[in-house]
Amino acid sequence: MSEPAPFDRWSVDLESVLRRYLSATPVPPADHSALLMGVALALAPHANATPAQALAVLVDGVGEWLSVHRRAPVSMPPIHRGAMLSPSLEPLPLRELWRTRHGLPQPEAAPPSAPSREAP
Amino acid sequence: MKRMPKPVVTDATLGNWRRTARWRRLLLAVLVAAPTFPAAYVMARVLPGPQEFFLRLSLLAIFMILFAWIAMGFWTAIFGFIALLTGRDRFLVRADPAQPLPREARTALLMPVCNEDPQRVFARLRATWLSLQATGLGEQFAFFVLSDTREPDVLVEEERAWAQTVRELGAEGRIHYRRRRVNLKRKSGNVADFCRRWGRDFRYMVVLDADSLMDGDTLIQLVRRMEAHPRVGIIQAIPLIVNATTPLARMQQFVQRLCGPMFTAGLNFWMLGHATYWGHNAIIRVAPFMAFCGLPRLPGPPPLGGDILSHDFVEAACMVRGGWEVWVAYDLQGSYEETPPTLLDELQRDRRWCQGNLQHLRLLRAGGFHGLHRAMFFHGAMGYVSALFWFAFLFLGTVLTAVAAFTGHQYFTPGGGLFPVWPVARTPEAITLMIATLVMLLLPKTLGAILAVSRAPTRQGFGGARRVFVGLLAELAGSVLMAPIRMIFHTRFVLYTLFGQSVRWAGQNRGDEGTSWGMALRHHGFGTLLGLVWGGVAWAVEPVFFLWLSPVMAGLVLSIPISVYSGRRSLGDRLQRRGLFRVPGEIEPPAAVRASRQNPHIEPAVGAGFMAAVADPQTHHLHLSLLRDPHGRRRIRWPELRDRAWADGPEALSANERRLLLGDSASLSWLHQQIWIGDEPARAAAWGAPSKSNEHIPAAA
Numbered sequence: 001m002s003e004p005a006p007f008d009r010w011s012v013d014l015e016s017v018l019r020r021y022l023s024a025t026p027v028p029p030a031d032h033s034a035l036l037m038g039v040a041l042a043l044a045p046h047a048n049a050t051p052a053q054a055l056a057v058l059v060d061g062v063g064e065w066l067s068v069h070r071r072a073p074v075s076m077p078p079i080h081r082g083a084m085l086s087p088s089l090e091p092l093p094l095r096e097l098w099r100t101r102h103g104l105p106q107p108e109a110a111p112p113s114a115p116s117r118e119a120p
Numbered sequence: 121m122k123r124m125p126k127p128v129v130t131d132a133t134l135g136n137w138r139r140t141a142r143w144r145r146l147l148l149a150v151l152v153a154a155p156t157f158p159a160a161y162v163m164a165r166v167l168p169g170p171q172e173f174f175l176r177l178s179l180l181a182i183f184m185i186l187f188a189w190i191a192m193g194f195w196t197a198i199f200g201f202i203a204l205l206t207g208r209d210r211f212l213v214r215a216d217p218a219q220p221l222p223r224e225a226r227t228a229l230l231m232p233v234c235n236e237d238p239q240r241v242f243a244r245l246r247a248t249w250l251s252l253q254a255t256g257l258g259e260q261f262a263f264f265v266l267s268d269t270r271e272p273d274v275l276v277e278e279e280r281a282w283a284q285t286v287r288e289l290g291a292e293g294r295i296h297y298r299r300r301r302v303n304l305k306r307k308s309g310n311v312a313d314f315c316r317r318w319g320r321d322f323r324y325m326v327v328l329d330a331d332s333l334m335d336g337d338t339l340i341q342l343v344r345r346m347e348a349h350p351r352v353g354i355i356q357a358i359p360l361i362v363n364a365t366t367p368l369a370r371m372q373q374f375v376q377r378l379c380g381p382m383f384t385a386g387l388n389f390w391m392l393g394h395a396t397y398w399g400h401n402a403i404i405r406v407a408p409f410m411a412f413c414g415l416p417r418l419p420g421p422p423p424l425g426g427d428i429l430s431h432d433f434v435e436a437a438c439m440v441r442g443g444w445e446v447w448v449a450y451d452l453q454g455s456y457e458e459t460p461p462t463l464l465d466e467l468q469r470d471r472r473w474c475q476g477n478l479q480h481l482r483l484l485r486a487g488g489f490h491g492l493h494r495a496m497f498f499h500g501a502m503g504y505v506s507a508l509f510w511f512a513f514l515f516l517g518t519v520l521t522a523v524a525a526f527t528g529h530q531y532f533t534p535g536g537g538l539f540p541v542w543p544v545a546r547t548p549e550a551i552t553l554m555i556a557t558l559v560m561l562l563l564p565k566t567l568g569a570i571l572a573v574s575r576a577p578t579r580q581g582f583g584g585a586r587r588v589f590v591g592l593l594a595e596l597a598g599s600v601l602m603a604p605i606r607m608i609f610h611t612r613f614v615l616y617t618l619f620g621q622s623v624r625w626a627g628q629n630r631g632d633e634g635t636s637w638g639m640a641l642r643h644h645g646f647g648t649l650l651g652l653v654w655g656g657v658a659w660a661v662e663p664v665f666f667l668w669l670s671p672v673m674a675g676l677v678l679s680i681p682i683s684v685y686s687g688r689r690s691l692g693d694r695l696q697r698r699g700l701f702r703v704p705g706e707i708e709p710p711a712a713v714r715a716s717r718q719n720p721h722i723e724p725a726v727g728a729g730f731m732a733a734v735a736d737p738q739t740h741h742l743h744l745s746l747l748r749d750p751h752g753r754r755r756i757r758w759p760e761l762r763d764r765a766w767a768d769g770p771e772a773l774s775a776n777e778r779r780l781l782l783g784d785s786a787s788l789s790w791l792h793q794q795i796w797i798g799d800e801p802a803r804a805a806a807w808g809a810p811s812k813s814n815e816h817i818p819a820a821a
Contacts, residue, residue: 020810024809025737073291082315090486
């Protein structure tokens with residue numbers, strides 16, 4: 001950045017702040033200049049831009065870089081919402097308990113009963 | 121002679137298992153009852169003094185329950201021993217190992233985690249992934265890390281470990297990470313949440329625990345078996361304990377390798393298609409699981425109401441209630457888990473299990489469950505209630521002995537006529553009863569040792585026959601000493617639960633930190649004191665009775681050193697060097713186990729945990745991306761918290777406040793910029809940012 005970009009508030013201090021940030025990222029030094037140039041260009045139209053704004057642009061730039069080179073695979077598979085049915089666990093009177101000893105009547109939405117023995 | 125290949129068992133051949141199951145369960149019931157009644161008769165004769173009818177009756181009732189409990193384990197072991205010795209089991213879910221897997225048999229591997237060590241979790245996940253890829257069928261599987269982690273530091277490290285693991289393995293879109301904002305219904309709710317969102321994309325799911333590890337071949341075999349048996353809803357693979365380092369963990373690992381397969385084969389003998397599920401290392405058919413296994417909350421407040429803690433047994437029972445089968449595949453290798461390293465860690469886990477199993481008693485009258493599962497609910501609860509019974513048995517025995525000693529023998533009972541009742545010595549009967557009980561308790565382990573040494577590869581794996589039997593004796597000594605300690609703790613857990621004290625849900629310690637003397641004193645002080653007082657009273661009342669009680673008293677009095685030394689890593693290493701408690705695979709571990717021991721390299725970051733999410737650029741970006749706001753442009757949710765965090769530093773925030781901030785992308789983004797803008801270096805340094813004087817600024821391009 002020996003030849004500053006068209007951003008009149010560019011200074012050695014600002015560059016030092018931005019470089020300090022870059023050195024804490026996994027961005028290789030070879031890409032630092034490009035990112036700094038990007039900051040300068042982004043701020044060029046804003047004559048009164050502050051160092052905080054410059055850093056904000058750099059943080060975004062680093063984010064973009066990370067998205068390309070260190071992409072966090074945050075996207076999840078598409079959701080196909082299905083129901084998780086909760087059959088009753090309520091206690092039954094003893095007579096009723098005997099009647100249901102071979103299973104409860106299945107709820108209507110319940111799909112798959114186990115295939116019969118004849119048709120494995 | 122050419123060896124015949126094993127016939128492939130198809131689903132049709134398992135078809136008549138229900139009838140066999142009825143006969144086998146009847147046989148078990150008879151075999152359990154057969155020794156229990158004679159033993160109770162002998163016990164009734166051995167008890168001192170003819171007086172104190174109700175005391176004697178209570179003692180006898182407890183004795184019968186405990187004896188039947190032991191007999192059930194004994195006969196299960198015998199059935200298993202025969203099955204393994206003969207190598208014949210008609211009823212085992214098998215499949216043709218060459219059967220191709222259809223593309224539709226997509227399987228999700230679920231790893232629910234909650235405040236676990238991320239490095240260890242992802243080391244195991246990585247090992248499972250690599251092993252699966254080596255089979256060439258890895259494409260059929262997708263991994264889901266389902267986090268319920270609440271600890272802010274662990275949460276951030278979990279995210280980092282996941283992102284790095286995915287990057288290293290090139291597993292983008294195959295290893296997913298999902299964190300729940302609201303931890304409804306704990307682990308069962310975590311899995312249910314997965315089912316609701318993505319369950320329809322998968323035919324099967326394999327549920328792992330945070331300390332689980334599975335071999336790729338085993339996973340493929342499980343899917344094949346499910347494909348071959350379309351009526352099966354769950355197949356449970358038996359997890360073998362691995363990576364044990366402390367003496368306690370090595371003992372558990374040793375005895376589980378020795379007897380685990382035998383007991384599981386025995387369980388399969390009488391459970392058949394009505395087996396249970398242990399919550400992990402099992403494959404589940406997703407559609408029926410979603411239809412029948414959503415667990416409601418139990419009415420009433422915890423501990424006996426609310427979320428069902430031990431969900432696995434209930435889910436298996438619900439699956440069977442829906443008409444599906446649940447089997448145990450005890451012949452499958454390549455399924456592993458780790459065990460708590462110290463006695464206190466084990467007891468902490470037992471506290472949770474105790475509450476969960478006692479909750480099952482409330483399900484005994486729920487409709488539609490198979491009788492066997494009702495029995496299993498009772499059996500599970502008995503696992504802890506038996507400690508209370510054992511304690512009551514010993515205590516009542518002491519009281520009865522004391523009463524007999526203080527009142528002396530009554531030669532003439534009221535209304536008994538002129539003839540005196542002479543005291544009769546019942547020593548031979550007492551000794552016979554003791555020997556019978558010891559045989560019931562010790563024979564299963566001995567049979568396990570016989571099985572181990574009867575086959576050359578297993579014998580060599582254990583380090584030879586001598587090591588097996590020396591290990592067995594050492595394990596028996598350890599078990600005898602620890603049994604009273606567990607009895608006291610389990611008794612307390614049962615009483616806490618019955619009197620309404622619930623457990624806190626926290627991650628389990630799986631590390632090797634050990635137990636300090638102070639911690640041991642705090643937790644075992646009561647047991648030690650009880651042992652001293654109880655032993656003293658027993659000695660004063662009747663020295664012979666004291667001798668009978670001495671193994672129990674020794675365990676209690678020595679509980680503090682036992683707890684400390686059994687959890688000491690250095691001692692475990694020494695035992696390992698000497699080959700004590702050696703198990704197959706310890707010298708040359710399977711590839712998956714070996715891989716699981718290598719902690720993944722985590723890239724250095726600015727700060728760690730919560731601080732890294734604020735200060736470290738890469739971690740910050742990752743965390744914001746997971747919040748679906750990579751640039752932190754949403755509305756600030758916690759402005760006051762944000763300002764306080766900046767003014768007072770991260771140390772001033774409570775865990776809850778940190779967690780709130782971790783959900784506020786805009787505040788995190790603001791703090792991140794404040795740290796790096798460098799206007800207030802002291803505040804920035806509190807977040808781990810390098811000071812200007814220390815920084816290394818590369819030369820300008």
